[in-house]
Amino acid sequence: MEKFPIIETERLILSQLEEKDVPFIVEYLQHRIYSDLTSNIPYPYTENDAISWLKMSKEAFDNHSGYTFGIRNKEGHIIGAIGLHDREDDKAELGYWIGMAYWNKGYVTEAAKAIVDFGFKKMEFHKIFATHFLHNPASGRIMEKIGMEQEAILKHEIKKDGEYFDIVRYSIFKD
Template identity: 85%
Template sequence: MKKFPIIETERLILSKLEEKDIPFIVEYLQHRIYSDLTSNIPYPYTESDARFWLRMSKDAFENNTGYTFGIRNKEGHIIGAIGLHDREDDKAELGYWLGIPYWNKGYVTEAAKAIVDFGFNELGFHKIFATHFIHNPASGRIMEKIGMEQEAVLIQEIKKDEEYFDLVRYSIFNN
């Protein structure tokens, strides 16, 4: 794909991350909860973290290894992000975060359904999987709502801040 896709859902626009999003990304990810609930968001979250992430996202798209979309409301304001990253063997990993003011409104579920459809129908993946920390069952409920099924509990899978954490892995197949 030469041009980054734009995906529209009933309430959202999923599009390329942009430089203008950086201040909002930094503001959202200032809350410690993001670091506590994810394996890859640091605390404190800085502007240089956001710039690095935007560069990684751009590189992944250019190298055809991943798509990181800004989750935007219909006015175009970023409220979170969602990504699909190629893990070879026709499978991809789904990941997401959403600004706290937008939690519990079904936005991630809506975005994730669209991204899974994109992964299967446009990118041709056979399997899409996602993981969550065992202490973040809300993320697992999102995975279930989009049709994923629990595949495994990976014991002490992630080391973060000198502590080991279990991950729950979910997946869905393009059958």
């Protein structure tokens, strides 16, 4: 795919991250809860973190190894992000976050359904999986709402800030 796709849902526009998004990303991810609930968001979250993440996201697209979409409202304002990253063997990993003001409104579920559809239909993945920390069951509920099923609990799978964490792995298959 030469041009980054734009996906529209009923309430959202999913499109490539842009430099103008950086201040909003930094503002959203300033809350320690994002670091506590994810394996790869640092605390404190800095402008350099956001710039590096945008660069990494663009490189993944250029290398055909991943798509990181900004989750935007219909006015085009970023409210979160969602990504699908090729893990080879016809499978991809789904990941997401959304600004706290937008929690519990169904936005991530709506975006994730569209991204899974994109992954199966456009990218022709056979399997899409996602993980969450045991202490973040809300993320698991999103995974279930989009049709994923729990595959396993991986013991001490993630080391973060010197501590080992168990994660739950969910997956969905094409067809």
